[in-house]
Amino acid sequence: MTDAVAEQSLPFANAVPGAVLAADAAGMVVDRKKLIEFALHLRNHAGFDYLSSLTAVDYLGFEGRTAADRFEVVYHLFDTKKGGDGVVLKVRLPENDPQAPSLVRVYPGADLQEREAYDLFGITFTGHPRLRRIFLWDGFHGHPMRKDWKEAYYEEEHKPFGSRWPVGNHKWAEDRVPWGDNVSFPKGWDPATFQPAPPPLPTIHEPPWADENHIATERIIINMGPQHPSTHGVFRMIVALDGETVVGLEPECGYLHRNHEKIGERNTWLGNIPFTDRLDYLSSMSNNLGYVLAVEQLMGDKGKPPERAEYLRVIMAEMTRIANHTWAIGFLLNDLGAFFTPALYNIEERELLLDLFEAAAGSRMMCNYMRFGGVVRDVDEDWLTRARDIIFNRLERKIDEFDTYLTGNEILMARCVGVGYLSAADAIALSACGPQLRGSGVAYDLRRARPYSIYDRFKFDVISDDGCDVYARYKVRLGEIRESIKILKQALDDLPGGPIFNGKPGYVTRVEKGEAYGAVEGPKGELGFYVVSDGSDNPWRYHVRAPSYINLNTLGPMSIGYKIADAIVALGGIDIVLGETDR
């Protein structure tokens, strides 16, 4: 965060008397009793209509913190109309009473994020309508993101582990786990007597025809997933149906949960870069970029990449967007039942881009390409020739082909037009991002709203479409591919020579004490990284604002009232990747 935020926050500081306890460049500390009132003021009168990220930090043992302010809930609010830097609110909570008021009524998009903070930190959000665990199972012991929680295969607080060198006799990972498996149970816990909580039932929205005289249909609850081809991985929807009509829908996730953030706090700063590849594994370059941008904010001059590296970053990020959108469009068609022909046509273009990633970064999907202060490998003439060939000569032709093939296709239109309606106001309130938000006519794109890297140098349009349905999201994606091609052409033409790394690469990263929120407009939406540093080699807190996860807020509202088959299309329209959703 910049000093501009501190200045900006001053006008609101006195809006609600006594709400702001302290303010500095990193944000405003707000009294939890006044939080809702203050948030309402910010939303209604100051224009901060978008709750982007909500997370918690455990400051147990942090310098200058005591049990009275051990936990902190951090809110990042932004303005979707004006763009620019947002405001950061913080609520400090004591160890013995970790309760904060729920912001769900002010920002409905807080729903899933508050449940995540409750699950991983054990912070109770009073007033939340469905506060229960989301990633972990109900019987899980403890709250793993707390600093005093240790995993069953715990070795040391931080990497590198001392057992690897100089005397590193290999131990099989399974042997290092004390119980031979990696689950720990509380004392006295007995699996035989454990009663899991009854499965959650979705809130039922009575259809408007409920008391009309219509053909009698039965109310049933069905589980879609986790093993269901349309859920794009292991994701489960608990759907309440009236006949074939969805009357309630509850997303259930966590099947792929590995506590990425805890791993991230054990890792060194550098060691997290390849782990970000595994979040949204379809767009690892963007993930890398988001993370390095966040950390570079805390690195001073060392974190300034040279020109060529900036261009390479943009080139890679935009290629990622194309690769991701071709995949998203292809698989949306799969969900519609156009089994694999469109998907394969789309993937073909993606393959060529992945070939480029492989030649530049060494891997097709797990790119691990960006470093703090630059990128890791330069590209050579052969690479550039091939890239130019693909970008200038091939892609546009192919995108036109999709356009002919799909956009006017009656089946696509019959299944997508008017399906998954999400109004602009709802999309903002539910913290939707990316094509999900822009497909509702909100032209909010971080590349414009808060330009990062060198995006302010390129000419491109922010694509939005006020169709508010899946078809609009499809068109936004197609349009974004064209805009990315535009950016790529400019970047490839202007690519300067020179070094690709600031200084000499080293494996130790010096990160100043402080905190930073870095966000990029990833292919799926706003991908944010919130990092807190205590000045050591490892992050104190490493949080990922995952667009696929937060976009799931909209799944219920989008599907209710439609047929069950349309709920699948709505989910396909969000374009989730479970590696990022579940983290």
Next chain:
Amino acid sequence: MFGTGILKGLGVTLRRAAGTFIDDFARVPSRYTDVIETAQGKLIRQPTDAKGLFTIQYPEEKRQMPENFRYIPMLLYEEDTGEDRCTACGICAKVCPPQCIWIVRDQDENGKPITRPAAFYIDASICMSCSFCAEYCPFDAIKMNHDYELATYDRYPGLILNKAELSVPTSYYAALYPSAWAEEERIRAEKEAKKAARGKKPEPAAPAAKPAAKPAAAQPEPKAAAKPAAPAAAPAAPAAPAAKAKAKGGHWSPIPADYSGEVIKSALPLPPVPAEGVSASGISWSRIMALREKQLASYRERRKAEGKEVKL
């Protein structure tokens, strides 16, 4: 009009199908441009101007891997002396994000550490192929191998690679990474020139001969003959070089046809090398196969005794 969209779409499919055949026949005898023929099959790079669908008939045909491709690390040893480049400094073990590198630093009789590894393991089932180890190794001792066919029947010990399984000669690396190798050699030569210019005491004779002997093709005598001689010349590494004998063939990465050096095939775990004393459980590939065969045979017998023929 209803149906036009569908007809247009079908037109695209039809064009694609025709394009595939045109691509096939336009480039007789080979369907693709830029193909490298090797004894292990064709290496193909996807053309950017193909109109139809592109298919690689794996495993007869494989993709050409770019130089930067990374899979599992490999350890380099000097071709001529047989000496490991690794000094057991431990940087790779520290920087490895999932902490899958395990190094035992060697000691002399008095328990003083020597700059060479006594054992070096990489748990390939945990390695995330990030290449940090290769990036930050100050001695260019660890690099990323291109061999991705690592499937085994067992994770342990099949995927726990020990030093013998990881080691490759520098010429192998030079063939796999021609431009990186040239760059490293250039920097090394520069450094040495600087050292010499500063009037330091001259290098010992043996290491000075190193760069000259570098290209693998320049060494016509068989490696096996060169190996046993090496330890005598380099008393620092008595045990290691003997363990370096590797199965040849099977690696298809773009190695020039005239390459005469060794090629490892790490897809199958090699039998434990006595000099290393690793593969903790002592189970080797051949033993597992033998056990499996035995089991299958007894199963067949039993079923036969029951009067039921088995097709396996």
